[in-house]
Structure formats: structure tokens, C-alpha cells
Amino acid sequence: MSYLRADIRQRADELVALYPERRSAMLPLLHLVQEQDGYLSEEGMAEVAELTGTTPAEVRGTATFYDMYHLEPVGKYVVGVCTNIACLLAGGEEMLEHARATLGCAVGGTSDDGLFTLEETECLADCNIAPCVQVNHRYVRTTTPAAFDALVNDLRAGKREDEIPPHGTLIRVRRSGGLRASRAQIATERDAAQSAREARAGGAK
Amino acid sequence: MTDVVETRATVTLRINGRDVEAPKGEMLIAAAERSGTYIPRFCYHPRMEPVGVCRMCLVEVEGPRGATLTPACYVQVAEGMVVTTDSDKVKKAQDGVLEFLLSNHPLDCPVCDKGGECPLQDQVLTHGSGETRFIEEKRHFEKPIPIGELVLLDRERCIQCSRCTRFASEVSGDSQIAFAGRGDRIEVAPFPTEPFDSVFSGNTVQICPVGALTATPYRFTARPWDLEQVESTCTTCAVGCRVAVQSSQNRLTRVLGVDSDAVNHGWLCDKGRFVIEAVDGDANASYLEPSRRLTSPLVRRDGELVETTWGDALATASSLLHDALSAGPDAIGAIGGAALTNEGAFAWERFMRGVLGTENVDAQYGDGLDPALVHALPLATINEMAEACTVVVLAGDIRDELPVLFLRLREGVVKGRTNIVELTSAGSSLTSLARVSLPIRPGEAHVVASAIATDDAPLTQLAAHPHGALMTSADLHEARRLIGDTGEGVVFLVGRPNVAESAEVIESAVRTFARRFPRAKFLPALRRGNVMGALDMGLTPGRGPVRSSRSERGRTTLEQLVALASGDQRVVIALGGDILTNVADPTLGRAALTAAHLIAVTGHGGPSLAFADVVLPASVAHERYGTVTNIEGRVTALAPKVTPPGAAWPDIAIAAELAEEFGQHLGLASPEDAAAAMSAAGYPAATALYAAHVEGVVVGREADLTPRRALDPMAFPGVRSADLVGLAPRAGDVQVPTMNTAALSLSRDLEVLEPREVSVPSPDAYSLRLVMNHVLYDHGASVTGTPALRALVEDVRVRVHPSDLTRFGAKDGDVVRLTSSRGTDSVVVTEDATVPRGTVVVPFGSGPHETGFRSWIVDATLPVIDLRLESQ
Amino acid sequence: MAHLTAPKIVSSRAQFDDSHTMSRYLATGGFSALRQALTMHPEDVAAEVDAASLLGRGGAGFPAGRKWSMLRKAPVTYLVVNGDESEPATFKDHYLVEREPHQLVEGVTIAAYALQVSQAFIYLRGEFALGLERVQQALNDAYEHGALGANIFGSQFSLDIVVHPGAGAYICGEETSLIEALEGKRGFPRIKPPYFPAAIGLYGQPTVVNNVETMSNMPWIVTHSGAAFAALGEGRSTGTRLFALSGRVKNPGVFELEMVKNTFRDLIYDPSLGGGIVGDKKIKAFIPGGVSAPWFGPDDLDTPLGQDEVANKASMLGSGSIVVLDEDSCVVRAAWRITKFFSRESCGQCTPCREGSGWLERIMYRLEHGGGRREDLDLLLDLCDNIAPGLTWPPQQTTICVLGPSIPSSIHSAITMFRDDFIAHVDHNGCPHD
């Protein structure tokens, strides 16, 4: 029985088939769990372990290396404000403080209405439009307090959902072509090769 | 390991201006250490792959761009390599690393378990500067958190060397702990819903270079400087791991693995490591509890066991024996003996055969192999198995039965040396590692063996099974391809995958393999502590002392139980084990003990004592002096660390004193006497006893007194260096006798390899055949006597293949009726696709024997047990 | 005067709002280079890249042609594109993946053909959600167009490209760490030797790792020839390059400039480029090539934008990102923030990097926020020395990867260039600018 929803599970299986080794699908699979649950649920991680041929402890250990994964539920919108060097020089710290006041939550915390989680981020590679703000990893390019407030109002009013999906949804464009994706047989062959290889190298369960 | 390296080419390099020879491919850190230059380290462990992360071992290595700082643990020696380990630059880099490691490390050495034996502390004392330059606030974590049943983690103390996580993934292969987080927030973590319950978890505690991982049973029990230590051999199973046994004030506190190249590489299983709690036992428990430690002789008066003197107990025992002798020596027998030392077994054999004149001795409980067969096989060493190209496993789950042997075998597989061909009745920890896993049903092993050995003809017989074929001829061909034509370089690991099946089935398979693959070697997977020693000493029908054969053949355990129940045998002496807990058919056991007299020689209580007339308390593990013999025939020394409690005696002394009651002197006043007698017959007991620091001596092989590896305290913190590990109290005063190999006349009775008929009733479509396999954490004395392990005993789980469940109209988790020729009962079933179709798997020894269906399900007189399963 | 006549090689479609669409790409000559390459011998394509002497654009500046020639021969080899772009103030790959994704796909396909690799991966920083979608769309377009997949444009050559999202970890830009992440593991860099990707890379197979911008140059080089590329720039620094300019300038952004022909002064002050300092203040210092690089002062403004030209002054052009600090900027705060970044991003394997970065950050925090001591300056330098012995450039290292020895750059630069500012912080018990 799959914990992942049928559609998500189908995409997960497609992802696994893309790689010569199952474990390679780890990061994209974890993004999928976040797409379903908004964060990495224990059940989701356990299923990723099964899909990648690892243990849940290894999945969790891998996930916690990366900042984009959340082990606890977060708001519908995760607001990231950059305070790294270029943004610092353009008032990033002040923007973070403003965001904290506007959203009413501490840095790293979630607002009472469960709508927003605020994060101080490292450089987001949009340094010419500083200070840089991302919501759910979409650049919103609000560099002034007034623009930020307007954005927050829009989000509260549910106005920008097309552009900014709820937290966790990363890539909305589905892979529609490709050698591997179109030829399920290659995937099957790889799986066979993979399990033979694992049997030789692998861990006893 | 070592012999492989030695055959390779060597290179010459310069370390600090001195020329040093090293085998090609060796890591610089090891080459330097061998040549007397010790390079400090934390993450490096000689038994694991290097990772080069702590950066403590930085040294200067000349390269095209001048001398660069290079981790000595991660660079292989090369011809002409120029290395400096003592320059100012090296010293500054190493001091810098040490200072960085300490920056966030708590200053809680006075309350830390590792304080006093901590490699980090030692490094700081030798190299560190006295002043700290770190004035910032240190990292904080919630204090110790349990990460498993036996292990606690203090994250503040962790230095991120990854030894524990690497052990879990690389050595034991159960990655239930992993690094989580990044940078200086890295911590070792299990998954919240899956605790670290590896049966090897204690090793992570032992190799942790700081006090981050601690073992629940040892925590806060002692300070390292109060500990006394001896080196000894673990007797929890028959692998024979070398251990350092530590005590404080005559109480056992800790057992650590000692690195033996030949056996355990420093690793232990949690049972062997933590079982010491059972030695003390529980003084308040009833005599019928295995956790009860016996401190006084007991005799039965008015139906009650009461304490008495040795004199009274010995007199009572001897009068029972005298009475029985009136009916002839066949009225007496002994069951058990694998818990004895070689010297104790030797004395008891002399007593039983020499004094009483009976041939009825059997150290096995019907779950072993014919000793004549074992002695006729060309035996492999553990290292030969670990280096074998193919290992064929026809045994129970070795991770449960001989845990550290699993680690040695797994290493060969993971490193790509070894392929496994497994014949299994229940799926095992080897299944996922095996190249070929052949499911066998009870009563089929010999047929599958012939199918592999000859051609596929027997396959048709297998295919005709009413529950369908389990393997294809392609599987068999692959198995045969991996074994090759002669079995050269192949080791067969043979034990008893199923104790509810006649031993003849497996023995027949073993004979087939031995005849068909003449160059193959065999390693017996017999699990009881010193079972090999007991067989070698002749505590078994048809075999006499020092692997000699006897013309007369006494009764096996099963035969004795039948004879006891029918009155043909009147007295049974239980040697060091509880009969009812150890036999597969306790119904027969109870009938036997009810009808007869029982003299129990044991350290612990147990259900059989309900029937005992006399109880003679014996010393147990870590209290005894002598030798034991492991599965490969390696004889190693046991050293006593604590004195036995109360009036318990060494088993050799009990035999000698009983003989005195019969007016006979065995001439075996001490283990030395017995060892000398054995050595005269070619058995290397004396050598093993006196040569304290050798890797033991393998019976029947040229005595190879390889010194045991010198220990790096950084690799095995807590184990004092080998030179300081005293062995026997008398070692050193006595000259090591050279082995008399000429006198080595161990008899190999090759006739036993000839084929024999095995008859097993055909299976029917309405029954399932019973597989009863051993699990590590069972209801035996060692586990039940150890509070820390008791919690790990699982409830009885009855496993059936899903398709069989469907066939009988049941599903996972249902309560079903199981019916055998003896009775019927309701149990919960679990579905498990690794169980061969047509079988039902019930673990032996988990769940008490006295109650429920486990007490009657096996009729040991039948070759296989067929059960009906009905859904309710 | 800025020298702005060179052609735009990787940002030629910048003026179109729909530069990310297939229709625009095809309308502007898209995939003609690939068609042309497929008519050539793979080795001849590689020879053109070699002739271009294109230096890798990911930071280390290793010539792409040489890297390709070092790929160990094996039945299975891989091409991996590094689009992790997380070096602070670097944002040129962000531009390329969002605005010119088809150019990247075509570049990767050409490179794969030259290398005869049949499986490529584009590793993109996870925070580039839009970029990930656009590159995936570009891949879908290319498959549909026959420019990717089996028998590309009817040739014998087949290629599959998978876009792989990262998940937020700067260290995964380091190529061996990126490979670990692509294998589904924690991004721990591997030890070189022996883990040079060209010998032991993805799944243990020989692997070429190149930056997004490096790949984006391929179509132009094939169409115009390696020699034409090499004719631009000077010395080892050929062609054009994207420079990401940020900080206290009036007009921050990504600019494609011919290598060496312009100086930092041109980039920062030319009205069509940086446009000068905000508020026409004085420049105090600038970082010439990402936060790992030692800083430059006003005296270095006339240094040409070339790899060796910057290296000769003991710094690096690195990822081509230039951050400008003006006279009002607090250098202690800047150096503290950069150190905090390294402490957050250290993978945590090596003791000096893991513990050293955190310790340095805490000292820097005290200096900036109160509690600084004069002796902290020597302590900072000595701790830096324990991470990068000698504090030379290029650095020596006590760590596995060069993140470790990058940590000292900002602290060392700030203390040696602006010691008085530190003393002022100590005396003021915190930042005098606050």
C-alpha cells in the first residue's frame, strides 16, 4: 500500500526509472513528498526509502542535509528573505525585520494562521534586484517594504496562486519525452541490473 | 587479510628520513605505524574503509607542487614517496585540528563514561595546549537520548568521525543510524519510528572515540581506572570471539571486543557483549527461572529443593548413580556439555566412560550434526570462509546463530570476493546478499543437494511437490557454476536450518556435497558455546577423547529421553544446560524427567530443576580458567575475571570430586592437568593455555603461533594494549610446551561420508511442514538473565507464505488453528513471502516452552512435522 | 572607456521577452549549430572547443577542451552540467537557465556528441523553480523537435538529458559533492585524488562536469569556430564572459563582456554597465570573483577582467561576480556575513571547516555586535591559518575541498585592508555605523 497519492506515486515511479541507480531519485522524490504533504512526513520518507532501496534513517539523514526540505509542517507560503552580501548591502536585514513584523512570526517560525513561514536565506542568485525575496522558491521581486506588504495582502487574498503554488510544489512541467521515459523496457532492464548489483554489494535487511 | 597483503609487491618510501618498506596499496597511516611512527587519528579505523574527514592525520607528502598536507589515512604508499610527520607545519595543522575538535566539546570528562580511556582526552593531554582560546558559547543539545534499546547518544560530545554510522552501513549492513543535518549541526540519528536495534549495536559504543555513545548496561557503573582486565574468549556462541573482560571489585562490568585477525576483527554481537549481567543473575528468582544464579548445592527433600553442603550433595548424587549402576552402566547417561570448558568436558568424559562405564553421553540436544561426520569433513577456518570465492550456506540464519560469523561473511560479499549460495527454509539475513537463494522445505535439503551435485534429475521430484516447485533448473545451474567442478576455493557452511527435522536430512546433503566436491572445505555452523570442544573431548556417542572413534555407540539425547521415559535409563546428568529449554520436544523431555532421576550440574536455574534430585552449582563464563574450541577447531584460552559466587565450583572439579566418591582419581585436579593430558594426545590445549597472546591454535593444523595483533587504543578504546592484558594468572611462569604434532592422530572416519538412505514421508496438499529455527534473543539462560537483553525477546511469530494463507482462507494477523499429531491450539499468523510455500515457520526458543503450542508441537521421534492450518 | 563591440555569445536573446520559448529560439537560429555539429566528426567538434580555449565558467577556470581530453575511456561515461549556482552574488547561470534554456539544451547536446556520451544530467539549484520548469520545458520541446532522444535529427547519435533539482546546499556546487547529490546522498565532497570526476565520477564512471555558462557557449563556437572565439579576449582568457555585478552600484546586473578588454573600473563605472556607485559615493573595496575570493581595493580598479590578470594580483575572477562596497559599507559586517554563510554551508565533514567556520563566525559576530577584543584579530588570523596554512593565494588547505580555505578570504582581506575599522569596532563595542 502506497502512502503517496496515486498520481504522485506514478510520478515517483517515473522518476526512479530515469536514473541508472534507484537512489539517484532521492532528491526529486523528496520534493514530491513535499508536494503532497508540504513537508517531509515520516510516512513519506519511509516510502522514499522503499523506492530508493535505502533505510528511512538514510533518507532522513540525506534530507536534513538540504535546506529546502522541512521535517515539520510549514506555512502554505514559505517566505525567504536573503541577507547575504549583496542583499545585506541593499538592506536585506531591514527587509527581514520588516517581514517579521508584517507576517507576525519569528524568523524560522510560522504565523498563527498557518499561512506563512519566514526564513532568512543565503544568496538566492537574484542579486541585482535586492534585497531578494522568494515565496515558495518563486522570485517575487519586492524590494521595498510597501511592495512586500502588497504581496502579502495578495497572498492572503489568494490572488497569486497561479504563479505561486502552495509550498512543496517545485516543478509543474511534467517530462513528456525522452529515451528513458518513453521506453519502459529500459527501466525494467536497469532495475534488474540494479538489484543484481545490490545483491552483490548490498546491505542485509 | 594479512596473508593477502604479504603476497603483493612492496614499495619503499621515506618517512622522516628513514626508508620504510610497505606492501603496495597499504595506507600510509598503517605503514607508518608498523614502522614505529604513530600518526594521530580519530576517524580512521583499521577495520573500516577510510574516509579522511577528521583531518587529524595530516602529514606532509612531497608532490609535484612541493610538500602538501595530506591525510595519511587516505593515501596509499607509493614507491619513492617522501613523508614528513614531525615538521612544524604538520604539528601546527594537527594542533589546529585538535583545538577545533575541542572548541565545541563539553568539558564534562569527570562525569563522562569515557573519561580516563578517551582518545580525545589522551590527545589533548599529550599534544593540546593548556589554555583554551575558545570563549564562545558551546553547542548545546538535549542530554543523552536513547537511540536504541541498548545505546544512548550524547550529541554534545560527538566529534562527527562517522565511525558509528560507517559501522552500521559498512560492517553490519543495517543503516538504522545515519548522519543528519549539515556543518556543525551534524548529528547521528535513527529514524524516529525505527530505533537502532541492530544485534551489533554495541560495537558502535566500543569504537566511538569519545563518550558520545554509551551502553545502557555499562553507563555509570565504573571508572576506567578502577577496571581490571583479562583477555578471554566469548562462549556465548561457537564463533569464539576474543574479548577483554573487565571487572571492578569482583563484579563484571564490561566486555569489549579484541581484534583478532583470525576470528572477530574486534567486533562482538550484543548478546556476547551484554550477557555478563546474567552471570550475577537474580538471587531472588525461583530455581525454575534461568535468571536465577545458583550459589549452593541443592538436594530434594520432601519434594522441595533445599540448600545443602557439597559433601551431602556429592554423596546423594553418587548414591543415586550407585543404585542405577546395579542395573548396568546403560541405566545412566549425560546430556549437554557444550557449556563446559575443554578441560571440564575432558574430565566429564573420563568420569562418564572411565568411572561409570556408560557410553550414553551427548553434548548436543538433537539440534546438531553427527560428530563423526563433522570430524570426517575437511574443515575450513573462518578466514578461509571469508576469503572463499563461494560460500554455500545450509544452516539457520547465521546472524542469529553465529552473529560475528555473519559479519565476516558479509565483508567478503560486500568487498566482492565472495558469492553466497544459500539453501534456506525461512529467508535469512543472507538472502539479500546471496547470488543464489534456494528455498528448501523440511525434508528436502538432501534432494536439493543431489540436484546441485549431479544433474537436475531430482528436480522433477521437487517439482512434483503438492505445493509446487520452488526453484528452476537455472537456479541450480547457477549454484553449480558458482561451486565449480571440484569445489576448489569453496566453503560449505553447514548447520541445522530446522530443528523440527531429522538431522539425517542435512547430514545426507553434507555427505553428497563432500563426495561430489572433493576440494571444498566445510565449516560447521554449530551454535552452542563450546560444542566443538565437547565433541572433540568425546562427550558424544561413538566418539572418544581427542577426536578418536569408539567401537561402541551410546545413546543420543533423543534416545536417552526415550529410554528415560520408558525406564530403560534411570539417571540423567544434565551438564551445564537446562534440558527442557534446549530440546525441541519438551513433552518428551518432561515425560523423561518425570520417570527418572536428574542430577543437574549448572550455574543457573531453569524449568528442568522442577525434576532435579541433586543440583551441583557450577561456575560459568568469565569465572573459569581453561580452553575452548570454536567452529573452525581453533583452541583459545579462557581467563577467569571474577570468582564464582557462593559455593559454585568449576565443572572440572565437580567431575573429579564425584570420581573420588567412586574411589577413583582422575588425576585432573586442575585445568593444567587436563590440558597436559590432551596435549599429549595431540590436542593443542596446553599451547593455547600458556601462549597468552597468540591467535589460538587450530586443531590438526601445524601449530601457528601468530601473535595477536597489537592494539591501537584509538581503534579499540577501552581495551588496554595487548601487552598489558594479563591472561591466565599463571601465564609467564610456565614454559609454553611445543606441540607434539607427531602425536596428532585425530581419527577421520571417512566411511561416514558414504551415502545413506534417508526416508522422509511425502508431503500432502493439506498440511504445512514445520520449520523451527533459532533466533538470537531467545528464552535461554543468558538472555533471560540479562535485563538489557530480555526486552529484546520477540513474541512467538508464526510465519506462513501469503499464498498458503489464502489457500487456507486466512489472512495476515488472523488467529488460526494449528493441529499436529499431538494436539491443537490457536495462534496468530503473520504472512511472509520469504517463507517457502508449503511450510510454516516457528522460532525456537522465543516464547516460553512450558506453555502454549510450543510445548507439544514437535514430536522429536518423527523426521518431519506436518501441521494442519485452519482459519477460524 | 569600456570596450563593448564584441558579439553577445550567450546572451544574444536578452532583448526578447520571450527568449525562453522554442519559437523564439528557432526564429533566432536555434539548433542550427547542433545540426552542423552532427555532420562533423565528434572529435572535430571537441577540437573546435579546444581551439576556442574556453575556460570553465564555474569558478575554477579550467579549459573545457583539456578537461574533455582527460575523460578516461570507458564504455559508460556521463556528462553532468553544474547549475547549482550558489556562490553569493553570482547570478549569471540564473539568467541563462530562465532566459535561454534552449541554448543550454543545445549546448549540452553538442558537448555530449563531442564526448560521445549518451546520458547527461543538468543539475539545477532547487531554488530555481522557474528555471527548472523552463529547462524541463526546453527539454520537452527538444525531444519533440527531434533535437534530443533517439537518433537526433536522423543521425546515429542518441542522447537523454535529465534535469535534476537540487534542494538547497551551496556545497553541491562543488563537483564531487554534486555527484554525491546526484547519486541521492548527502552532499559530501569526495577526496581528490582519487575521485577526479574524469576518472571516477558519477556511479564510479568517468564523468565530465561543466558549468551552465560553459555549456551555453557551445552553439556559438560550433557556428563561428573555435578560432573565432579564441580571437576574442586576450591571452588565456578568450571569448566573452558573463559578469554579475551587485552591491553598491547604480545599475547592478549581468553583463556579457569580452574578456580582458575591460577593467573592473569599466564594469563598475561605465554608464551602460554599472553606472557608478550609488549616491556617487567613493568605492571602499570590491570582491572580484565571488565571496571565496580575496578582496580588492580602489587601487585595483584598473585590473583587466581576465583570469590571469586577477590571479596575478593574488585573487581570482572565480565565478565572475563582483560585489562593490562603498565608503559607508561596514567591512566588518560584510566579512561577518560572508563567514556566517560559510558556517551555514560547510558540509561538516572536515573538522577545520566545520568547527573553524563556526568559531570564526562567532568571533566576527562579537566584533560587529559588541564584545569584541583586540586580541580577537590575532586569534582570527591564527584560526584562518589553521584552515589555510600560510594564508597564501591560491590557498593551501587542511580540508578535503576548497570551501574550507575559502573561509579565510574575507576575514583576512578585511583585517589586512581595514585594521582600523576593526579597532574602531572594538573600541566602540560594536558597529560604529549603527
Ligand SMILES: Cc1cc2nc3c(=O)[nH]c(=O)nc-3n(C[C@H](O)[C@H](O)[C@H](O)COP(=O)(O)O)c2cc1C
Ligand atoms: C564550494 C564550491 C562551490 C562551487 N559552486 C559551483 C557552482 O555553483 N557552479 C559551478 O558551475 N561550479 C561551482 N564550483 C566549481 C565546480 O567544482 C567545478 O569546478 C565546475 O562546475 C566545473 O565546471 P567548469 O569547468 O565549466 O567551470 C564550486 C566549487 C566549490 C569548491
Ligand code: SF4
Ligand atoms: S572543506 Fe568544508 S565543505 Fe569542503 S569537504 Fe571539508 S567540511 Fe565539507
Ligand code: FES
Ligand atoms: S582524516 Fe585521517 S584519521 Fe581522520
